[in-house]
Amino acid sequence: GAVVSQHPSRVICKSGTSVKIECRSLDFQATTMFWYRQFPKQSLMLMATSNEGSKATYEQGVEKDKFLINHASLTLSTLTVTSAHPEDSSFYICSASGRLTTDTQYFGPGTRLTVL
């Protein structure tokens, strides 16, 4: 149980385009979802926290107008990287937690974004 999926697993795009990444909880209701970014050989850095039906809370230094987060349902959250640039290339990972996930976060498999 407690499976989180992400789509796509890998995306390559041109500079200036927008990219949407989906995060789904497959077998539980995710009341809270988290978005992380991980650069090569570095740790996960929290970007934002979103609760279903509410606006996301962004970490200091993360541009909310560039990284749009929507958590419209208890099983789906999306991260849209707007006007992507090469420096946005990274591994984006979501995690989810819910009422029945015994006080822990379950992580998705990640999405590798490459901006040319």
Place this chain on the structure above:
Amino acid sequence: QKEVEQDPGPLSVPEGAIVSLNCTYSNSAFQYFMWYRQYSRKGPELLMYTYSSGNKEDGRFTAQVDKSSKYISLFIRDSQPSDSATYLCAMSASGTSYGKLTFGQGTILTVHP
């Protein structure tokens, strides 16, 4: 100073060895301590979860927390090549479901046959 410090390694050991992974932290508010395993190009997988100080054992894995020293450890007994991965420590002050996790840098472990 980073809130959580973890030796990035890399660490290379022979199969069957005991592996010790460690993290130190500076934020005394941390109460929840976790170890995650991350294979290349995959999301982290929760291995161990500990609240406050003490030891916790699960199979070949033992997690230790010493809050007085702000130091946590993960021991892997009888290490296997399949244990080769990056190990991340993570901590939270307010519970992991709803609270922010602060991760260490990760230690790259290779277990060779």
